[in-house]
Amino acid sequence: MRWTHRPEGSNWGDFGADDELGRLNLLTADKVLQGVAEVREGRSFCLSLPLDYPGGNALNRLRHPPRRFTSGRGDKLNYNFELHRMNPDFTDVVSDDAVLLYTQYSTQWDALSHVGGLFDADGDGVPEPLYYNGWKAGEHICGPAGHEDALEGVNAARLGIEKMAETAVSGRAVLIDLERHCGRERVLVDYARLQQIMQADGVVVEPGDMVCLYTGFADVILEMAREPDAQRLASSCAVLDGRDPALLQWITDSGLSVLIADNYAVEAYPAREGEGCCAALPLHEHCLFKLGIHLGELWYLTELAQALRQLGRQRFMLTAPPLRLPGAVGSPVSPVALI
Structure with a gap:
């Protein structure tokens, strides 16, 4: 066994000692059939930005456009x-x-090997770098020894994005329209605000549903025509407040299978100041490290959101497999929504 105790609030081991799918296990055949039942209009939507957007590296200085x-x-x-x-x-x-191609430059999936945490899983008093379900950095998720071999030896032998691709990532999805209620103002959405919005729009999330958050952030990116302004991006559109424990608990209790947004990181980054030793990306830690919830970022949800508004609907069929690229910690994705 790789661990003798698990992080508080995690589900390590619940899907098996060697599980690499996390909450994708809830994306069952029944959820696929529920998704198919949402296809009534025969309309399809591409949910990917052009993969050379946002342009430059104002969003993340370590990621660059495709060459x-x-x-x-x-x-x-x-x-x-x-x-x-x-x-x-x-x-x-x-x-x-x-x-x-930088695998997480534009519309993307985060693999469960993308973000881990320091945690003392074996009880020896020394925190060690681990990923979901106790898979170990340096043993199961391997990187280069230094800059001189940065192009070699990079491989997530466990929790690689190909595991997600093998499931085909298809089923029922639910859209929460934050832009409709918050506009393009930069606001931190906590649990109370999220519930207020969901209740106003009649949004219900059931176990296994894929949840998409439309904020309008991708629209701002497109308007900049590959010349993004870092200050404007940092001050635009709603983001989840990853420091809100009630919000994180809702993610746990809702049973959602994946969490997707049209913005950068889904949560506010940088997060508001935490207390003591804590994660820089608390929602990433909660989802990727503790619960095995894959995160989708920088999706293009505008046309879908507008269509759902007109129809008074929130649910749709979503198919969104990443590239079947063994050992990758993230992947571009060209998701398709059907209504």
Whole structure:
């Protein structure tokens, strides 16, 4: 056994000693059928930003836009390559390309190996770096030894994003329309405010539902046309207050399977000041580390939210598998909503 006791408020072991899916286990066949039942209009929505948005690195200085390129083909490039150069009888013109992609630059999923915590799981009095369900940093989630080999040896042998992809991530989803009530003002939404909004709109979240938060933040990003202003981004749109214990308890009690937003980090970052030793990203710690809840960030929810407003609905069918990229701690995603 990797641990003898688990973090307070966690569900480690509830889905099995070696579980790597967390609350995705609640995304059952019944939840898929419930999602299918929400498809009544025959309309579909792309929930991804263009993957070269937000542009620059004002949101996160460590993440950069995709860089596209092509390979060589003899003394030419393999782009607009005329195959008659190889055989005069060929009429084909061929283009291939490649991309250097930061997996969490734009519309994304966080794997459970993205954020862990320091916790004394074996009772020896020394906190150690761990991830969900006690999988260990350096043993199960491995990184490079230093800058000189930063491109090698990076691999989440456990909790990699491919585990999520294998489930197909399909089922019923619920949209909570924060933008409708908060506008584009920068406000911290705690449990009380969230419940007020949900009750006003008749939103009900049941175990296994995928929850999406529409704040309007992705709209602000698109308006900046790949030239984001860091100050404006930091002062725009509603975010969850990850320091509110009642909000974190609601996430636990609701049984939601995944938590998604159109903003950066889902929660306020930086979080408001905490007491004593605490996580910089408390909602990430609660979801990824303690409960095994995958987080979706920077989704494009605008057109879906507008359609649901017009119909007086909140539920829809969502299919959102990440790239099946073994060992990755995050992934771009092109989610599809159906109503």
